[in-house]
Amino acid sequence: MKTPIYMDYQATTPVDPRVLEAMLPYFSDTFGNAASRNHAYGWTAEEAVDKARQQIASLMGASPKEIVFTSGSTEGINLAIKGVAEMYGAKGKHIITSQAEHKAVLDTCMHLEKQGYEVTYLKPDKTGRTTAEDVAAALRDDTILVALMWANNEVGTVNPIREIGALCHEKGVIFFTDGTQAIGKIPCDVEADNVDIACLSAHKIYGPKGVGALYVRRRKPRVRLVAQMDGGGHERGMRSGTLNVPGIVGLGKACELCEQELEAEAKRAAELRDYMQELITSELDHVHLNGHPEHRLPNCLNLSFNYVEGESLLMGISDVAVSSGSACTSASLEPSHVLRSMDVGDDLAHSSIRFGIGRFTTKEEVEFAAKLVIENVKRLREMSPLYEMVQEGIDLSTVQWQAEH
Amino acid sequence: MAYSDKVLDHYNNPRNVGSMNKDSKDVGTGVVGAPECGDVMKLQIEVEGDKIVDAKFKTFGCGSAIASSSLATEWIKGKSLDEAEQIRNTEIVEELSLPPVKIHCSVLAEDAIKSAIADYRKKQDDES
Structure with a gap:
C-alpha cells in the first residue's frame, strides 16, 4: 500500500490507464485540427471528437449534437x-x-448582480438539499434561470433534480445543473431528469484536467446561449477555440467507462463509504455526519469530529490525503460556506473532514485510514479543553468565551 | 501548507499536556479563544512563592495553536510571574517560524499566559 493514501476524489481523480491509452495517439500521430475540413488529418480528428461526443451524450441521455466542449x-x-x-x-x-453551490456558480451570480441582475440564493436544509418547493416559492414572473447543482462537492448531498426540472419546465424557466460531482457517479439522464443545461469536468471522472463538456438542450425547449468567447465559431457558435482533441478523446473514454461501470462502481463505493463510517463511529463518540443520510453520493463521506480542529487532525493523518472544511485550511480563513449554509455550527465546520472513495480505493486503504483517524481523534481529544469540559458535564453553549475572533 | 520542524515536533510530542486542579489556590487557569473561531487554549500554572513550578495546557486548534501553547508551557516553567508576563507573541512566532496566517495562534498563547497569571493573582488577592 502506497502512502499517502489518496482519498480526495471529489477534488480530482487520477487518469484511468485505459483513458490515457485512448488519448496517447492524438498527441503526435493523429494531431490534426478537428476544424480542418480539407484533409485527412482534420477528418481523423473530427471523427475522434464525434466519437467522444457520442460517448459523453450517452452517459447522460443526451444527443451528441447537444454537447459543447469546454475547458472544464x-x-x-x-x-x-x-x-x-x-x-x-x-x-x-x-x-x-x-448558498451551497460551488464558488464558480456563486461568483458568477455575484458578477451578474453587479450588472443589474437579481439573484435569490436559497438556503438549503440542514442536509444541504434544496427542494422543488423551495424553488417554487422563489420563482417570479421575471425568473429566467434556476441554477442548482446535481450533487454537492463538499457533503455529497444529491438534489431532487427531476422534480426541480419538472417545475422549471412547467414554468418555462431554464434549468441549469452543475453535474460535476454527479454525472458518471450516479444515474443521470437529462431527458428523464428535465435538465436544460448541465456541465461536467473530465478530471472528476478519471479523465484529464483542462477539458469538460456542457450539455445544452436543443429541443423542448431549445436553449440558446450567448458565447462568452469570441472567435472561430466552433461548437455551434457557443464556444470558440480549437478543440483539445486528446483531452476530448480522454473525456469521451472516461464517460464510456463510467457508463459501463457505474452500477458496480457506485455499489462498491457506497459499501466502502458505509464501512468506513461504521469503523469510525463504532470507535468514536461525538461524530457528526454532514450531508444527507440517504440522498448522497456513493463516494463521499463528510464527518465532523466534535472537539477536534480539522487542520490539526489533517496533520495527524498526513498519510491520508483528504480535505477539511476548517477555516485554517483555506486561504480565506473562513470555514466552509457550504457547511455554514446548512447551519452546521462553525465549531463543527472547523472539525469537518471529507473522505472520498474512488475507483482505486481498496478495503485495506479504508481500514488504514479509519484506524489513523480514530487514533488521532482520540489523541487530540485528550489534548482538547473542549472535550474535557464536555466530559465534566459542561454545556459548551453556556460558556462565556474570551475571544475577539 | 508546510509546517516548520519545530511545529511538527511540538504537535507530535506536545510538552506538558494535561490539567491541574483549577480550584487549588496555587493554580492559575487561563482559557482563551472560542470554538467558533477554531481555537481554544487552556493554560494552567502552579506557583510557589513567585515562581511558576509547573505548567499544563490543553488546546483545541490547528497544529500551530497546539505548538504555540506547548512552547508557552515550556518557556514559562521555572520563570517568575513577572518574567513570564514579559513573553511576547513575536518570540513564539520567531521560535516556531509561524507564517503570517498563523500569528493569531501566538497571540492566543500570549493571552493564555497572561490570563493564567491574572487568575492566579486574583486568587491571592481574594485570599488576603
Whole structure:
C-alpha cells in the first residue's frame, strides 16, 4: 500500500490507464485540427471528437449534437449562467440558485448582480438539499434561470433534480445543473431528469484536467446561449477555440467507462463509504455526519469530529490525503460556506473532514485510514479543553468565551 | 501548507499536556479563544512563592495553536510571574517560524499566559 493514501476524489481523480491509452495517439500521430475540413488529418480528428461526443451524450441521455466542449466545469458554469443571462436578459433579470453551490456558480451570480441582475440564493436544509418547493416559492414572473447543482462537492448531498426540472419546465424557466460531482457517479439522464443545461469536468471522472463538456438542450425547449468567447465559431457558435482533441478523446473514454461501470462502481463505493463510517463511529463518540443520510453520493463521506480542529487532525493523518472544511485550511480563513449554509455550527465546520472513495480505493486503504483517524481523534481529544469540559458535564453553549475572533 | 520542524515536533510530542486542579489556590487557569473561531487554549500554572513550578495546557486548534501553547508551557516553567508576563507573541512566532496566517495562534498563547497569571493573582488577592 502506497502512502499517502489518496482519498480526495471529489477534488480530482487520477487518469484511468485505459483513458490515457485512448488519448496517447492524438498527441503526435493523429494531431490534426478537428476544424480542418480539407484533409485527412482534420477528418481523423473530427471523427475522434464525434466519437467522444457520442460517448459523453450517452452517459447522460443526451444527443451528441447537444454537447459543447469546454475547458472544464468553471468555464461550463460561466458559459451557462452568463450565456443564459445575456440571451434572455430582455425577458427577465431574476436568477435562482443556492448558498451551497460551488464558488464558480456563486461568483458568477455575484458578477451578474453587479450588472443589474437579481439573484435569490436559497438556503438549503440542514442536509444541504434544496427542494422543488423551495424553488417554487422563489420563482417570479421575471425568473429566467434556476441554477442548482446535481450533487454537492463538499457533503455529497444529491438534489431532487427531476422534480426541480419538472417545475422549471412547467414554468418555462431554464434549468441549469452543475453535474460535476454527479454525472458518471450516479444515474443521470437529462431527458428523464428535465435538465436544460448541465456541465461536467473530465478530471472528476478519471479523465484529464483542462477539458469538460456542457450539455445544452436543443429541443423542448431549445436553449440558446450567448458565447462568452469570441472567435472561430466552433461548437455551434457557443464556444470558440480549437478543440483539445486528446483531452476530448480522454473525456469521451472516461464517460464510456463510467457508463459501463457505474452500477458496480457506485455499489462498491457506497459499501466502502458505509464501512468506513461504521469503523469510525463504532470507535468514536461525538461524530457528526454532514450531508444527507440517504440522498448522497456513493463516494463521499463528510464527518465532523466534535472537539477536534480539522487542520490539526489533517496533520495527524498526513498519510491520508483528504480535505477539511476548517477555516485554517483555506486561504480565506473562513470555514466552509457550504457547511455554514446548512447551519452546521462553525465549531463543527472547523472539525469537518471529507473522505472520498474512488475507483482505486481498496478495503485495506479504508481500514488504514479509519484506524489513523480514530487514533488521532482520540489523541487530540485528550489534548482538547473542549472535550474535557464536555466530559465534566459542561454545556459548551453556556460558556462565556474570551475571544475577539 | 508546510509546517516548520519545530511545529511538527511540538504537535507530535506536545510538552506538558494535561490539567491541574483549577480550584487549588496555587493554580492559575487561563482559557482563551472560542470554538467558533477554531481555537481554544487552556493554560494552567502552579506557583510557589513567585515562581511558576509547573505548567499544563490543553488546546483545541490547528497544529500551530497546539505548538504555540506547548512552547508557552515550556518557556514559562521555572520563570517568575513577572518574567513570564514579559513573553511576547513575536518570540513564539520567531521560535516556531509561524507564517503570517498563523500569528493569531501566538497571540492566543500570549493571552493564555497572561490570563493564567491574572487568575492566579486574583486568587491571592481574594485570599488576603
